[in-house]
Amino acid sequence: MSLIRPEVQELLWRAREVIAAAAVGFVGLWLMALGGYLLFPVGALLVVMSALWALHALRRLRFSQDVEAPGMVEVDEGRVGYLGPTFGGFVAVPDMVELRIITVQGRRLWRLKQNDGQALLIPVASAGSDRLFDAFTSLPGMDTQALVEAASGDAGDGVIWQRRQAATAPRPIGN
Known part of the structure; x- marks a missing residue:
């Protein structure tokens, strides 16, 4: 007792x-x-x-959120994975180009977009989603306050982080 x-x-x-x-x-x-x-x-x-x-x-x-959504989030060695009953997948954190929060059928989802265009949707309230904080804060230029506001529902849908495009290649001298 x-x-x-x-x-x-x-x-x-x-x-x-x-x-x-x-x-x-x-x-x-x-x-x-x-x-x-x-x-x-x-x-x-x-x-x-x-x-x-x-x-x-x-x-x-x-x-961190209460667990209300199906599936489980896994973060291992710079790789984020979601194992759900109907969909799932893995994204390497260094390959991410965009982090967005969206609402689909009343559920809030993280949308992780890779440099090849593929996207992984992860419910905000899934088991283990609190592990995403450390993975997301490792992204260059991430605003942690915007991340916390997006997770808590204070902010609406939208882009939270986007990788900056590399500068154009320098031109050779003399051309």
Whole structure:
């Protein structure tokens, strides 16, 4: 028998990374309070690192969704996959040229487009979709705030990220 209600236990489990960052921050504050030439800078460093960690953890917490859609998301070695009952596939993160969020039949979907034109649709509320945050934030120039807003439903449908086109090839000198 647990002394904590199941819904509170689930909330604490989902926020475990934020709680850990706060604990590290308190250890840093404690070291700073002890003072000295060694402990104060170490404590200050811990406080700064825990603040950055907490910011990232809060964004990841806002990105995660309750599982309501069928299928499962898999992220492995720079490759995003979706295994669903009717469709699925894999996309290599370096091959992505566009990330978009769309709504189809009332469900919000991530649309991952590759450089060859193929697209993979992943329901936002599928199992394991919280793993997509780290894969998407590794994209060059990704705005994490726009990503979190898109996942939480605050933003409408549209393009979240697009790979910049390479500059045109330089012309040879003398021509």
